[in-house]
Amino acid sequence: NRLEKAEYTETSDIVIRSLQSMIIELEQAIQDLTRDIDDHIDGHPHLKRDRQLLESIPGVGDVVSRIMLCILHAKGFRSAKQLAAYLGLIPRMRESGKFAGKTMITKAGPARFRAKLYMAAVSALKYSPDISALKKRLEARSLKGKQIVCAAMRKLVQICYGVVKSQTPYQAAAA
Structure with a gap:
């Protein structure tokens, strides 16, 4: 939402790049957590x-x-x-x-x-x-x-x- 608002308003490129990098980091964290959950499930047979x-x-x-x-x-x-x-x-x-x-x-x-x-x-x-x-x-x-x-x-x-x-x-x- 912040990125979308920043793109439609007069926001500096630095702020937009910062928001984009935060989104990339959050998506990576979600992937890591999902992988950890799946590894935990796979590590327990039941x-x-x-x-x-x-x-x-x-x-x-x-x-x-x-x-x-x-x-x-x-x-x-x-x-x-x-x-x-x-x-x-x-x-x-x-x-x-x-x-x-x-x-x-x-x-x-x-x-x-x-x-x-x-x-x-x-x-x-x-x-x-x-x-x-x-x-x-x-x-x-x-x-x-x-x-x-x-x-x-x-x-x-x-x-x-x-x-x-x-x-x-x-x-x-x-x-």
Whole structure:
């Protein structure tokens, strides 16, 4: 954002070069940290196995598998429902008095994890048979766009939990 603003205003070349060098250093630091995380996962057989299991799920790639490994191994969830609640993916009815509100997700957990899960769910809606079947059922009930994606996020989290818990690769349950 700073670089973009500097390029559209009368900012000296020294400041622009400084911002560009900071961006390069930050990108390098991100790459180094990602490599360190991957090396740590590869250095522990149980983490490596869990990551392979997670990545067997359509829509789950490197980023989401890292996040789910972090969450699943840092917290002691006893069920997929607890995990979904932690991530703020549980539906909640908003109402007060005569106002019959809308059903929304609680958004109680870390937003940065939900942001990553959102994109994974969008991909899974297209490529995962279970989540595609969920989409068809929800469309038949007249649910729309983001409601379907939020339901897909929750389903994806439940599938991730099940795959790691059972220690078996993803197998589509939908016919």
